[in-house]
Amino acid sequence: MDKVTVLVNARSRQGRQLLNEGLLRRSLAGEPQAFAQLYQRHLDAIYRYIYLQLGSVVQAEQLTEAVFGRAWTLLPTFQKNETSFEAWLFRLARNLVLGWQRQQRTADPLRGNELPASAVEDELLHVMQGLDELERQIILLRLVEGLSYGDISAVLRREEETCQAIQQQAVTALHAQFARGGGSQ
Amino acid sequence: MTRFPEEREQVMAICLENLIQGEWSLDEAVTLFPEWEDDIEGLMPLVRTFHQAQVIRPRPSFTTASRERLERRMNLRTEPPPTGLRRLPFLRFLRRQRRRLGLAMEPTSGALWPYALLAGLLLLLLFTVTGIGVVRAADGAAPGDMLFPLDRMLEQRKLAQLSDPTVATLQQLQNAEERLEEIQALSARGDGDQIPLALAEYGEIVGSLVGSSGERDEALTQVVNQTLAAQGAQLDRLLVPSEYAAAARGATVGCAEESEVHRQLAAQALGRLYGLGEEEIGAWRCAGHNFGEIVVALETTRRLAIPVPELLARRQASAGWGQVWRVLNGQEASPPEQRPAAARRSDPPGQQKEPPGQQNVPPGQQKEPPGQQNVPPGQEKEPPGQQNVPPGQEKEPPGQQNNPPGQQNVPPGQQNAPPGQENKPEKPDKSGKPDK
Numbered sequence: 001m002d003k004v005t006v007l008v009n010a011r012s013r014q015g016r017q018l019l020n021e022g023l024l025r026r027s028l029a030g031e032p033q034a035f036a037q038l039y040q041r042h043l044d045a046i047y048r049y050i051y052l053q054l055g056s057v058v059q060a061e062q063l064t065e066a067v068f069g070r071a072w073t074l075l076p077t078f079q080k081n082e083t084s085f086e087a088w089l090f091r092l093a094r095n096l097v098l099g100w101q102r103q104q105r106t107a108d109p110l111r112g113n114e115l116p117a118s119a120v121e122d123e124l125l126h127v128m129q130g131l132d133e134l135e136r137q138i139i140l141l142r143l144v145e146g147l148s149y150g151d152i153s154a155v156l157r158r159e160e161e162t163c164q165a166i167q168q169q170a171v172t173a174l175h176a177q178f179a180r181g182g183g184s185q
Numbered sequence: 186m187t188r189f190p191e192e193r194e195q196v197m198a199i200c201l202e203n204l205i206q207g208e209w210s211l212d213e214a215v216t217l218f219p220e221w222e223d224d225i226e227g228l229m230p231l232v233r234t235f236h237q238a239q240v241i242r243p244r245p246s247f248t249t250a251s252r253e254r255l256e257r258r259m260n261l262r263t264e265p266p267p268t269g270l271r272r273l274p275f276l277r278f279l280r281r282q283r284r285r286l287g288l289a290m291e292p293t294s295g296a297l298w299p300y301a302l303l304a305g306l307l308l309l310l311l312f313t314v315t316g317i318g319v320v321r322a323a324d325g326a327a328p329g330d331m332l333f334p335l336d337r338m339l340e341q342r343k344l345a346q347l348s349d350p351t352v353a354t355l356q357q358l359q360n361a362e363e364r365l366e367e368i369q370a371l372s373a374r375g376d377g378d379q380i381p382l383a384l385a386e387y388g389e390i391v392g393s394l395v396g397s398s399g400e401r402d403e404a405l406t407q408v409v410n411q412t413l414a415a416q417g418a419q420l421d422r423l424l425v426p427s428e429y430a431a432a433a434r435g436a437t438v439g440c441a442e443e444s445e446v447h448r449q450l451a452a453q454a455l456g457r458l459y460g461l462g463e464e465e466i467g468a469w470r471c472a473g474h475n476f477g478e479i480v481v482a483l484e485t486t487r488r489l490a491i492p493v494p495e496l497l498a499r500r501q502a503s504a505g506w507g508q509v510w511r512v513l514n515g516q517e518a519s520p521p522e523q524r525p526a527a528a529r530r531s532d533p534p535g536q537q538k539e540p541p542g543q544q545n546v547p548p549g550q551q552k553e554p555p556g557q558q559n560v561p562p563g564q565e566k567e568p569p570g571q572q573n574v575p576p577g578q579e580k581e582p583p584g585q586q587n588n589p590p591g592q593q594n595v596p597p598g599q600q601n602a603p604p605g606q607e608n609k610p611e612k613p614d615k616s617g618k619p620d621k
Contacts, residue, residue, distance in 0.1 A: 032259035039255060047243040061243055065251045066490075072259055073489065077399040077514050091515050120237040127234055143205050144238045168194040171201050171231075178230050 020085050027075060035075070039068050042086065045145050046093050052140055053097050055125045063100060067093045087151035090141060094155060130177045135170035138163055196221050197228065204232045311335065337386070350400035358412045361390045365416055368423050380424075381454040384480065387420070388458065392484030398510035410505020417477020424451040424476050440471035451476055459483045469497060481506050489513055 023041070026034030046067050051060035070092055078088055128136050137156055141147045142163075149160040156163065196218050203209040211229060215222045243251075340360050347353040364387035371379050394409065401409065422429055428444035440448075448470055452463035455476070461483075469479050474497045482496040485506075491513065499509045 032256060035259060036252065036256060039252060043248060043251075044242045048238060048241045051241060052238070057244070061247045061251070064243060065254065068251075068255055069258060069490070072255065074396070074514055077396055079399055088515070095515060121241060123234055124238055124241070127231075143202060143235050146206065164198075168198040171198040172194050174231055175197055175201075175224065175227060179227055 024078075024080070024085050028078070028080075035072055038085070042089055043068075046089060049090060049140055049145060050093055050097055051121075052124055052128055052144065053136065054100070055121075059100065063093070063096050066096055070096070083154040084151050086147065087154040090145070090147070090151070090155045094137070127174065127177070131170055131173060134158075135166055135173065138167045139170050139174070142167055193221065193224065197224060200225050201228050201231060201235075204228060205235045308335075350397060351402075351405055354394065354397065354401060354405060354409065357390055357394055358409065358416075361387055361416055362412075364390060365419055365423065368420070372423055372426075377450075381458060384454060385458050388480050388484045391481050392488060394507075395485050395488045395510050396514070398507065398514050401507065401511075406507035406511060407504070409507030413477070413481060413506045417475050417481065420477040420480065421475035425470075455479065455483065459487070469493065474501075485510070485513075 020038065020041070023034045023038045027038060043064065047060055047064045050063050050067075051057065054060055054063070067089060071089055074092075078085065083091075128140070131139060134156070138152060141152045141155060142149070147155070149163050152158075152163045153160045158166075200209070200214045200218065200221075204211065204214060209217075211226065214225050218225060340363075344353060344356055344360070347356055364383050368380055368383045368387070371377070371383060391413065398406070425444050425447040427447045428441055448467055449463060452466040452470065455461070455466050456463040466479060469482075470476060474482075478497060478500055479493070482493045482500065485491065485496050486493050496509065499512070500506060503509050503512070
């Protein structure tokens with residue numbers, strides 16, 4: 001696949017990776033505008049990832065901003081050969097979410113102090129609630145955000161095969177949940 | 186039709202993924218796996234639900250405001266390099282110290298001339314009259330000495346020439362050691378006014394190690410852990426000598442009345458350097474953290490925007506600062522025993538251990554076995570072989586310790602948490618709100 005085709009199909013993993021690389025190179029050289037573009041490119045995904053774990057718009061916004069602030073601070077330590085930038089960002093996000101959840105010690109981490117803003121969000125949060133933590137992570141990263149198993153493995157520090165197996169279990173669980181009418185269809 | 190293993194779980198997962206991503210239509214999926222038609226059709230509500238996930242986006246007002254805040258923050262970090270006279274290392278040093286101590290704002294360009302003239306004359310005089318001897322003399326200069334800026338300049342130049350991150354780390358640890366020796370020298374000659382300067386320099390050196398934790402392997406991280414622990418203990422002894430004198434007479438260590446003046450002075454100096462109240466810093470000291478640890482925590486906070494109490498808790502629960510930084514920078518998952526007690530999942534609500542900083546244990550006694558609890562603060566964390574070395578005489582360079590790089594105990598590739606153990610992430614600040 002030539003570069004142009006990949007770029008046109010920016011939704012593909014290859015396309016995202018290629019676009020990230022140029023911006024990342026410039027960001028690592030200390031160019032704030034390039035990092036601002038990376039921010040714009042990944043903002044929705046990081047926010048969604050956090051929101052679907054916390055169920056709180058305010059907390060999701062705060063943690064999303066913290067992810068990018070921390071990413072900018074830690075950018076010089078980013079090891080391009082070890083992981084993709086996308087996986088690195090999601091890893092920062094996961095760390096912040098887990099840290100926040102531990103601090104809150106809420107019995108139900110999916111429910112913040114505010115109600116979901118829409119029925120769509122409510123339904124998704126409900127679906128996520130039926131999964132355990134690791135299944136939820138993999139479903140979010142794979143099915144919602146479209147990360148490769150390699151990237152998911154880097155975010156969660158698990159073997160790729162383990163992630164695949166857990167995803168299969170999670171899908172079966174979700175399927176059963178919907179079959180029972182557990183999804184608010 | 187036979188391209189995929191036809192096991193139900195796998196088929197469901199493959200179909201759901203491709204349906205969500207729009208790679209396959211329902212008909213195509215059913216054509217590929219006709220025997221699973223009912224199950225595949227049962228996936229469609231899920232597909233619709235996950236499709237809708239893409240509409241979840243942050244509020245536009247947040248997006249705009251957040252981007253503005255991020256850009257402000259980025260522009261702060263990428264402040265343009267000084268030009269002209271401002272590039273002179275001596276002037277950079279002066280400006281930095283003045284800013285840190287809050288003595289003055291950035292001088293105007295016109296006000297730079299006297300400094301420039303002074304620096305030029307000083308350097309000319311130094312190099313023409315005493316030549317290389319000056320360089321050697323500068324090595325032993327302490328803050329407030331005429332040659333101290335030259336000492337720092339030579340150190341920085343030497344550091345800039347090191348391309349190997351391991352050597353650079355060891356050099357920084359050595360430089361930090363020199364700052365401690367200077368604090369000791371200042372203290373010995375009663376030049377207490379200059380100690381904050383040396384403290385600021387020590388903090389800056391230690392802080393420079395925070396961001397480079399990714400370049401260090403296990404063995405070097407261990408060296409960083411041990412060296413900073415030993416230096417922290419030494420710094421504490423230098424700043425609160427009365428504490429150790431009182432301890433020797435059998436007084437209660439940690440927050441002894443006899444050491445109150447020294448503790449206050451040290452807390453004041455740090456409070457001024459880092460813009461905090463001396464009471465807050467004094468409380469951390471009384472809660473069991475030596476001033477060395479507090480300095481490292483403050484520098485880490487400055488760089489990673491993580492609250493000091495959390496950092497101190499993490500330090501207490503880990504093998505050392507090197508490891509704490511690796512975990513915080515996402516280069517290493519923290520094993521369960523390295524997590525702060527307050528963050529352990531297994532603690533049932535209502536039965537949590539006391540968070541660090543609220544323990545009624547004097548400084549330095551947290552990890553002591555029974556029967557050794559009268560050791561003064563900071564002395565328990567020194568690496569073996571250094572416990573009885575007087576301050577300022579710890580000459581073993583960091584790179585010559587027991588575990589040189591390449592001989593580490595943990596083989597490479599075994600640093601990740603094993604399956605079944607969660608990674609232990611960093612925590613946001615104590616209010617539950619992230620840094621902005």
